[in-house]
Amino acid sequence: MSLLLYDGECALCNFSVQFVLQHDPDAQFRFASLQSPLGRQLLERHHLDRQTTDSLVLIEEPGGCFVRSEAALRVAMRLRKPWAWLGCFRILPTRWRDAVYDWVARHRIRWFGRPDTCWMPQPEWRDRFLD
Numbered sequence: 839m840s841l842l843l844y845d846g847e848c849a850l851c852n853f854s855v856q857f858v859l860q861h862d863p864d865a866q867f868r869f870a871s872l873q874s875p876l877g878r879q880l881l882e883r884h885h886l887d888r889q890t891t892d893s894l895v896l897i898e899e900p901g902g903c904f905v906r907s908e909a910a911l912r913v914a915m916r917l918r919k920p921w922a923w924l925g926c927f928r929i930l931p932t933r934w935r936d937a938v939y940d941w942v943a944r945h946r947i948r949w950f951g952r953p954d955t956c957w958m959p960q961p962e963w964r965d966r967f968l969d
Contacts, residue, residue, distance in 0.1 A: 839868060841968065842913060843880060843895035846871030850942075850950040854894070859963050861917040870968045893943055906943075907935035 842858065845851040855869055870876045872892065881888050884903040886895065896909035904912055908928075915925035927935060 839899055840866055840916075841868045841870060841880070841897045841899075842909075843870055843872050843877050843897070845892050846873050847952055848892075848946055848950070849952060850946045851894070853950070858913060858917065859966070861921055863918065865966060866916055867913070868966050868968050874968075876968055893939070907939040908932065910939065911935070 842855070844855050858867055858869075870880070872878070872881065872888075872895070878888055880897060881891055881895070884895075884897065886903070886905070891905070893906050894909040894913075896904045896912055898904070898912075911925055911928050915922050915928075
């Protein structure tokens with residue numbers, strides 16, 4: 839199972855979750871917000887600071903825990919084509935990828951805002967949320 843932790847207070851993050859749901863026909867991913875009790879527990883288990891971790895976190899069992907650009911690209915690689923082709927960016931040095939990821943992350947609230955309401959998944963997706 840793969841679990842994707844996301845910032846539930848970020849419109850871009852919520853959109854990203856909806857995008858993954860729509861392009862993951864094999865239902866490979868489950869979801870939980872970073873702010874949920876489960877999200878906080880998993881951050882602690884994987885030794886990630888709850889105060890500073892506000893990015894995408896991918897937990898693969900077995901396989902480990904991935905953050906920032908590595909998490910995003912690993913998710914993309916498991917989606918339908920053409921999205922899976924984004925995995926080719928893994929050839930770039932991680933620090934370059936993470937610099938771009940961090941730049942977008944710093945501006946995401948200003949650019950995309952915070953959701954005005956809590957997004958509710960469609961009924962067929964509800965069992966994929968573990969909050």
